[in-house]
Amino acid sequence: xxxxLRFDPIRxxxxxxxxxxxxxxxxxxxxxxxxxxxxxxxxxxTDVPEFSRKVGARGWLGMTWPKKYxxxxxxxxxxxxxxxxxxxxxxxTRRFFVADRQSGPxxxxxxxxxxxxxxxxxxxxxxxxxAIGMSEPNSGSDLFAAKTRATKTDGGYLxxxxxxxxxxAHIADYMIAIFRTSPPTKENRxxxxxxxxxxxxxxxxxxxxxxxxxxxxxxxxxxFTDHFIPDDHVLGxxxxxxxxxxxxxxxxxxxxxxxxxTYYVLTELVRAVxxxxxxxxxxxIGRLVAQVHTMRRMSVSVAGMLQAGKxxxxxxxxxxxxxTIWEQxxxxxxxxxxxxxxxxxxxxxxxxxxxxxxxxxxxxxxxxGGTTEVLRGIIARGLGLR
Amino acid sequence: MAESENxxxxxxxxxxxxxADAQTINRDEKGEWKAPLWxxxxxxxxxxAWVGEDCGGSGASLAEGFSVLxxxxxxxxxxxxxxxxxxxxxxxxxxxxxxxxEMTVVPASPKDRITVNADGSLSGRAxxxxxxxxxxxxxxxxxxxxxxxxxxxxxxxxCRIESGLSLGGDPSDIVxxxxxxxxxxxxxxxxxxxxxxxLMGGVTRSLQIAxxxxxxxxxxxxxxxxxxxxxxxxxxxxxxxxxxxxxxxxSAAALAAATSAADAIANANSxxxxxxxxxxxxxxRCSEAAEKGGGIAHQxxxxxxxxxxxxxxRYSLRALAWRDDFGSESYWAVELGKLVCKRGADELxxxxxxx
Ligand SMILES: Cc1cc2nc3c(=O)[nH]c(=O)nc-3n(C[C@H](O)[C@H](O)[C@H](O)COP(=O)(O)OP(=O)(O)OC[C@H]3O[C@@H](n4cnc5c(N)ncnc54)[C@H](O)[C@@H]3O)c2cc1C
Numbered sequence: 069x070x071x072x073l074r075f076d077p078i079r080x081x082x083x084x085x086x087x088x089x090x091x092x093x094x095x096x097x098x099x100x101x102x103x104x105x106x107x108x109x110x111x112x113x114t115d116v117p118e119f120s121r122k123v124g125a126r127g128w129l130g131m132t133w134p135k136k137y138x139x140x141x142x143x144x145x146x147x148x149x150x151x152x153x154x155x156x157x158x159x160x161t162r163r164f165f166v167a168d169r170q171s172g173p174x175x176x177x178x179x180x181x182x183x184x185x186x187x188x189x190x191x192x193x194x195x196x197x198x199a200i201g202m203s204e205p206n207s208g209s210d211l212f213a214a215k216t217r218a219t220k221t222d223g224g225y226l227x228x229x230x231x232x233x234x235x236x237a238h239i240a241d242y243m244i245a246i247f248r249t250s251p252p253t254k255e256n257r258x259x260x261x262x263x264x265x266x267x268x269x270x271x272x273x274x275x276x277x278x279x280x281x282x283x284x285x286x287x288x289x290x291x292f293t294d295h296f297i298p299d300d301h302v303l304g305x306x307x308x309x310x311x312x313x314x315x316x317x318x319x320x321x322x323x324x325x326x327x328x329x330t331y332y333v334l335t336e337l338v339r340a341v342x343x344x345x346x347x348x349x350x351x352x353i354g355r356l357v358a359q360v361h362t363m364r365r366m367s368v369s370v371a372g373m374l375q376a377g378k379x380x381x382x383x384x385x386x387x388x389x390x391x392t393i394w395e396q397x398x399x400x401x402x403x404x405x406x407x408x409x410x411x412x413x414x415x416x417x418x419x420x421x422x423x424x425x426x427x428x429x430x431x432x433x434x435x436x437g438g439t440t441e442v443l444r445g446i447i448a449r450g451l452g453l454r
Numbered sequence: 455m456a457e458s459e460n461x462x463x464x465x466x467x468x469x470x471x472x473x474a475d476a477q478t479i480n481r482d483e484k485g486e487w488k489a490p491l492w493x494x495x496x497x498x499x500x501x502x503a504w505v506g507e508d509c510g511g512s513g514a515s516l517a518e519g520f521s522v523l524x525x526x527x528x529x530x531x532x533x534x535x536x537x538x539x540x541x542x543x544x545x546x547x548x549x550x551x552x553x554x555x556e557m558t559v560v561p562a563s564p565k566d567r568i569t570v571n572a573d574g575s576l577s578g579r580a581x582x583x584x585x586x587x588x589x590x591x592x593x594x595x596x597x598x599x600x601x602x603x604x605x606x607x608x609x610x611x612x613c614r615i616e617s618g619l620s621l622g623g624d625p626s627d628i629v630x631x632x633x634x635x636x637x638x639x640x641x642x643x644x645x646x647x648x649x650x651x652x653l654m655g656g657v658t659r660s661l662q663i664a665x666x667x668x669x670x671x672x673x674x675x676x677x678x679x680x681x682x683x684x685x686x687x688x689x690x691x692x693x694x695x696x697x698x699x700x701x702x703x704x705s706a707a708a709l710a711a712a713t714s715a716a717d718a719i720a721n722a723n724s725x726x727x728x729x730x731x732x733x734x735x736x737x738x739r740c741s742e743a744a745e746k747g748g749g750i751a752h753q754x755x756x757x758x759x760x761x762x763x764x765x766x767x768r769y770s771l772r773a774l775a776w777r778d779d780f781g782s783e784s785y786w787a788v789e790l791g792k793l794v795c796k797r798g799a800d801e802l803x804x805x806x807x808x809x
Contacts, residue, residue, distance in 0.1 A: 074704045075710035077717035152807065212699060352787075361731060361806055369710060377751055447698075452679070453675065
């Protein structure tokens, strides 16, 4: 077979089921205490610092990392369970999620020891928030067009330029960013970018909020003016960040967050339809459930490959491609079926509000973390087409 | 997959590669390829893979049998291998020994019913029965007036068979039983009913569809690397690459759904809601993938894929045809939707996340 795609039917081991119960019980407590409302994905206050600290205290951050950095040396599959339960409950994970998913693993791989010792335990305790500084005004899909400069100076670098669409920059304590340390070469246009650990809330960094069509303020423009970064904050190889940045993206691409972002509308539709659905509603719901089940089986399978130490780049891209398209279409399919919901359904208003929000959210799903077109390019390379 | 599964599947794969090459089959209009293929499969004990040695079979595990079906799908074989395996499996549920020839199962649609009459004879009509015309025996699931299920072995010669053809050109017949006395009949084990047979049939078809999609992906990628247009290989056009990436996605989804369902059934202690979800989700998602993926494979092949000489139709049309057997995707979607609604909104995620 040319393609030789594999999606083995990985089953979650029993320790995951015990953990799932614990996470559900914890979330139920938090919901009862009013920390967040699982039926309200559209919240202004998704940043809930106490919630992050509680999740950290439970041992659910840095789960797979070494104990000496505050981690818990648990499996990717256990982390998977925590992520999906949080996502499905609409928990306020914004403050810790990026650090847990990708910034921490990058530091583990590329940061000097004393920085690891300083920062990783704080991520595990849910104390600090990370942002990702890759995109720039003229550099999105084409990451290697990034221009923001890091100029060598005594004991470090001076940063000048602008990052954009930086999620959570307004609340972040740190950013992992790529800056241009030298021009691209003729032979390799990917050459010349270096990855840095940026301490936010320092002189020379200005964060300007950018509103989104959902009404939320999630991403920002980040302007650097002669911002100083010390030498020991360089991550990995100078001028060679492209390898690091692209492998970092693999963490971003196959998790449950890549098909469950609008899932809540499906639950609410089932509630609104009641226990005796008409044929059209039953068929519509049945298909959507079959699709989400399949997506999940694929995603768990990739988590199993990560656990086994493999680098399933193509498989992860496939999961993100079809997963994000699915979660993008979901609110529209649910909307079609919602037309048949009885006026008397008690949660009718909640469903309508959720649909309104999910339909506004949908356009971003196939853009963040690499667009559909970029992913299909990666898949095509994996198929031997380029 | 365990080692032993690989050995059984490798045997099947080798026989298909030697005797069921798509080009050879396509050129052999008289269908002379069928006899040697069936002989080789029978010699290797594959048609009765799921029948214990005590009942005349080779006693392979469910998982081993499923991997044979995946291979059969990759070659889109048009002999009643899957059907005979299913029939043998059904008969073995009631400890009825299987004869060593071509068989199929009746009914093949969840809506059709065969009844056991008071005198022990069988009556009823079943549509879309795959390969009934060539089968020597039928494995029949029937129920009596009280609703109790029985499993029976029937001589096909005693039934009325109206020939039909599936989309893929394989026999898909109407079988009428009019007070037919079975060769053997025994009560089905407790809890075994028609839904269970349909789910097993549905997973069988899902694996075959997923296999056919793997082959469609392979031949489409290969073709795109050979065909030159506008002075370059069409594989170099981004639009073509993206179509193939989508085909890979559909193929991957089908593979994941089908192998997960097969694994669920192979390891099930009982047929609960979770196994039901796995089996019907596979049939639904694989059927959707057959439509989307098959469409792309044809698009990439241009007109040549639309010809009878080209092998693409062996995979694309069979994958589409297999959607209809043992309950179509829309039938199962309604059943799944009803189950989900009956359990209630708060039980949906626990069901999806059950394994
Ligand atoms: C909600 C949200 C949060 C985000 N958070 C962050 C973040 O925290 N940090 C960060 O760095 N970035 C973030 N991004 C930015 C995101 O990574 C970029 O938007 C994305 O990489 C696309 O870049 P772009 O917007 O510049 O679009 P462009 O690159 O200009 O693309 C526009 C269109 O052209 C297509 N296109 C471009 N090049 C090609 C090509 N070669 N072949 C085919 N089609 C092509 C694209 O697929 C797209 O459809 C976020 C984006 C969103 C929507």
